[in-house]
Amino acid sequence: MTLSIVLVVSAALFCIGLLAALSRRHAIFILIGIEMMLAAANINFIAFWRFAPQPAPPTGVMIAIFAIAIAAAEAAVGLAMVIAVYRHFRTTDVDQLNRLKG
Amino acid sequence: MNLWITNNVWLIPATPIVAALLILGFGKRARLVAAVVAALGQVVALTMSIFAFLPTLHAHGFRVVENFTWFSFGDQAQRIGFVLDPLAAAMLLMITFVGLCIFVFSVGYMGEDKNFSRFFAYLSFFSGAMLGVVVANSLLLLFVFWELVGLASYLLIGFWIERPSAATAAKKAFVTTRIGDMGFFLGILWLYHKSGTLLFYDGGRGCLENVAVLGATATFIALLIFCGAVGKSGQFPLHVWLPDAMEGPTPVSALIHAATMVAAGVFLVARVYPIFSVGAINGITPSLTVVVWIGVVTGLMAALIAVAQCDIKRILAYSTVSQLGLMMVSLGVGGVAAGIMHLLAHGFFKALLFLGAGSAIHGLHHEQDIRKMGGLRKLMPITFATYAIGMMALSGVPFVFSGGWTKEEILQTTSHWPASRAPYYLLMFGVVLTALYMTRQIIYVFFGNRRAASEQAHESPGVMTLPLIVLAACAIALSIVLTPAWPWLEDYLTGHAAKFDASLLIQLTLLVSLVLVGIGVVLGVWMYRRAGETDPLQTKQPALFRFLENKMWIDEIYDRTVIAFSALIARLSDWLDRNVWDGLVRGIGAIGQLLAALTTDADEGVINAGVDETTDGARGFGRVMSRLHSGQIQIYLGALALGMLALLLFYAWLA
Numbered sequence: 016m017t018l019s020i021v022l023v024v025s026a027a028l029f030c031i032g033l034l035a036a037l038s039r040r041h042a043i044f045i046l047i048g049i050e051m052m053l054a055a056a057n058i059n060f061i062a063f064w065r066f067a068p069q070p071a072p073p074t075g076v077m078i079a080i081f082a083i084a085i086a087a088a089e090a091a092v093g094l095a096m097v098i099a100v101y102r103h104f105r106t107t108d109v110d111q112l113n114r115l116k117g
Numbered sequence: 118m119n120l121w122i123t124n125n126v127w128l129i130p131a132t133p134i135v136a137a138l139l140i141l142g143f144g145k146r147a148r149l150v151a152a153v154v155a156a157l158g159q160v161v162a163l164t165m166s167i168f169a170f171l172p173t174l175h176a177h178g179f180r181v182v183e184n185f186t187w188f189s190f191g192d193q194a195q196r197i198g199f200v201l202d203p204l205a206a207a208m209l210l211m212i213t214f215v216g217l218c219i220f221v222f223s224v225g226y227m228g229e230d231k232n233f234s235r236f237f238a239y240l241s242f243f244s245g246a247m248l249g250v251v252v253a254n255s256l257l258l259l260f261v262f263w264e265l266v267g268l269a270s271y272l273l274i275g276f277w278i279e280r281p282s283a284a285t286a287a288k289k290a291f292v293t294t295r296i297g298d299m300g301f302f303l304g305i306l307w308l309y310h311k312s313g314t315l316l317f318y319d320g321g322r323g324c325l326e327n328v329a330v331l332g333a334t335a336t337f338i339a340l341l342i343f344c345g346a347v348g349k350s351g352q353f354p355l356h357v358w359l360p361d362a363m364e365g366p367t368p369v370s371a372l373i374h375a376a377t378m379v380a381a382g383v384f385l386v387a388r389v390y391p392i393f394s395v396g397a398i399n400g401i402t403p404s405l406t407v408v409v410w411i412g413v414v415t416g417l418m419a420a421l422i423a424v425a426q427c428d429i430k431r432i433l434a435y436s437t438v439s440q441l442g443l444m445m446v447s448l449g450v451g452g453v454a455a456g457i458m459h460l461l462a463h464g465f466f467k468a469l470l471f472l473g474a475g476s477a478i479h480g481l482h483h484e485q486d487i488r489k490m491g492g493l494r495k496l497m498p499i500t501f502a503t504y505a506i507g508m509m510a511l512s513g514v515p516f517v518f519s520g521g522w523t524k525e526e527i528l529q530t531t532s533h534w535p536a537s538r539a540p541y542y543l544l545m546f547g548v549v550l551t552a553l554y555m556t557r558q559i560i561y562v563f564f565g566n567r568r569a570a571s572e573q574a575h576e577s578p579g580v581m582t583l584p585l586i587v588l589a590a591c592a593i594a595l596s597i598v599l600t601p602a603w604p605w606l607e608d609y610l611t612g613h614a615a616k617f618d619a620s621l622l623i624q625l626t627l628l629v630s631l632v633l634v635g636i637g638v639v640l641g642v643w644m645y646r647r648a649g650e651t652d653p654l655q656t657k658q659p660a661l662f663r664f665l666e667n668k669m670w671i672d673e674i675y676d677r678t679v680i681a682f683s684a685l686i687a688r689l690s691d692w693l694d695r696n697v698w699d700g701l702v703r704g705i706g707a708i709g710q711l712l713a714a715l716t717t718d719a720d721e722g723v724i725n726a727g728v729d730e731t732t733d734g735a736r737g738f739g740r741v742m743s744r745l746h747s748g749q750i751q752i753y754l755g756a757l758a759l760g761m762l763a764l765l766l767f768y769a770w771l772a
Contacts, residue, residue: 037755045751113748 029055133245151234200254247377297348304341350382367475375468409449416442425665452530552637
C-alpha cells in the first residue's frame, strides 16, 4: 500500500461528496455530501502523517480528531437548521429555498 | 400743622386704583364685595383728602412738593412728583365727595346690571385717574393720568358694549380727545425743549416758576397745551364727543360731567396758567384771548343747541359744554379763582342734575325723551325737589344757590376785560338761554300732564335719593363760602386772608344776573306753558328748531369734511397700496421667480443630471450583481468548486 493509492481513494471520496452536494435537491443529502468531503480531507491528513518518516509527533491524527469533532457539531447545527427550514417553508428542496436571491 | 398725608398725596389717587384692581380680582360674581370695596376706596380717598385739605387752610400760599427721579438716560434725569396746594386740595375734596355720592347712587341705578362689579372697577379707576391728574407735579405725570382718564372714559361710555351706538360713542370720545391730546403732547415736548424740566414746582427750578425763559414761544406752547384742554373739556370744535358720551350709564355721565374728565381741561389751564400769562400786557396775552373766544363760542353755541334737544341727558350734556365754555372765558379773562370756583360748584350741582335725571330715567323704565315724561312732580317728589335745586343752581339764581354766586363772579370778571366787552354781553345772553332751557326741561319733565312714559313711574329707592339730597344740600351750602361779602373760597385759592364785608354782598352785577335769570325763566314759562308732545318752538320756527335740534349740523359738517377727507386719503392709500406698491412688490417677486426658473434649469440640467448618471450607473451595476445572487445554494457551491479547481490548475501551472 502506497501513499498514492490512499490519495486516489481520498480524491475519489471528495469528488463523490462534491457531486452529491452539487446535484442532490434534498438539503440532508447535501449535508451528507459535505460530510463525505470532510472525511476525504481527514483521510489525507492521516495518510500524510502515516507515510511521513517515523517517529513523528501525532499531528495528523490530532487534526483529524479535531475535524471530526467540529464536523459532528456542524452536522448538529446543519440538521437543526434543516428542521427549522422545513418547519418554516414546509419543504427541504433547496431549489425552492431562494428567498435571498438578488 | 403738617400731617403725614401732605407728603404722601400719591396715596389719594392710588387708593381707588387699588380698589379697582381688587374688584377685578374678585371676579364677576362678587357684586356686593365690588360695591363695598369701591365705596370704601372712595371713603378712604375722601378722608385722606380732608386731612390733606386741613393744613392748606392754615398757611397762605401753602404748597408741599414731593419730587423723585423716575428714570434717567445719559446725564438727563426725568423727574416726576406730586404737589399739594389749595387748587389740588379743593379739587381732591370735590372729586372724592361727588365721586362717593355717584358711587352710592350707582348701587341703586346699576343694581340689575349683569356686569355690576366691572362697572365699579371702572368707576374706581376713573376716579383714581382723575385724582392723579390733580396731584401730579409734572406735566408728564399729569399727561399719563390724563390718558388714563381718557381710557377710563372710553371703557365706561362703551360700558353697554352690546349696543352699537355705545361702542361708536366710546370710539368717538376716544378719537376726538386724542386729536386734542396730540397737540397737548407736542406742547409738552416743546416745553421740555425750552425749559429742560416738566416739573411744575421744584424749589424755584420748575417750569412754572421760570416761565420767563420761554419768551415768545410761550404763546405757542400754551396754545398746544390748550388743545388738550379743548379735547377733554369739550370745547368747540372738539365738543362733539361729549353729547354722544350720554350712551354710557347715567352715573358715568354724572362722573364725566361733574367730577372728572371735563373738569380736567379747565384744571389743566388753571394749573399751567403761568405759561398762558407770560408777558401779559394789561392781563392780555394772545393765548388767553384764544381761550376767551373759544369759551365764548362754545358757551353760546352749546346753550343754543340745548334749547332744542329732547333727550333729558343730552340737554344736560350741552349745558355742561356751555358751562365749561363759561369757565374757560373766566380763565381767559384772568379770573382763575372764579373759573375754579365755578368748576367746583358746577361739580356738585351737575352731579346732582345728572343723578336726578338718572333717577327719573330709572323711575320711567329707561325712557329718556322729555316729551314722553311729564307730571313727575307728584310721583317723584324727592327727585323733583332736588332737581329743582340743581336747576336753579345751574341757571344761576342768586342768593342761596352756589351756581348763582360763581356765575355772577365770572360775569363781573368778564366785564372788566380790557380787550373787548363782547364776551360780557354774549355771556349774558348765555345766562338767559341757560335759564330758558332748564325751565323748559323742568316744565316738560315734572309739570303738566302725565304723558306716555310716566304712567308707571315710581320714586327711586333710598340708596339713590340719599345722594341727591346730600348733593342738593351741598349745592346750597357751598354758597356760604362763595359770596362777595365773604369770598372765602376765592381767597383760599388765591392765597389771601378772607375778610368779611357785608357791604359787598349786594352789587350791581347781582341785580343784572337776577334780571337775566328772571328773563330766562319767565320766557321759558311763557313759551312752554302749554307744551305738548311737540315743541312750541318747533311749530313756530321749524327751520331754526331743526337747525338746533341737529346740533347745528356740526357732526354732519365733520362727516363731509374732515372724515370724508381722511376717508378719501385712506381710499387713495388703499389704491396706491393695491396698484402701485403692490405692483412694485410683485415686480420684484417676478424677477426673483425668473431667476429661480433659470437656476432651476441649471440645477436640473447640470448638477442633477450628473448625480443622476452616477446613480443610474450604480443601479445598473447593482442590478447585474444582484442577478448573480440567484438564491440557489448549489450554484454558489458549484462556483466555489470551480474556483477551487481554477486555483488548483493555477498552482499546477506555476509548478
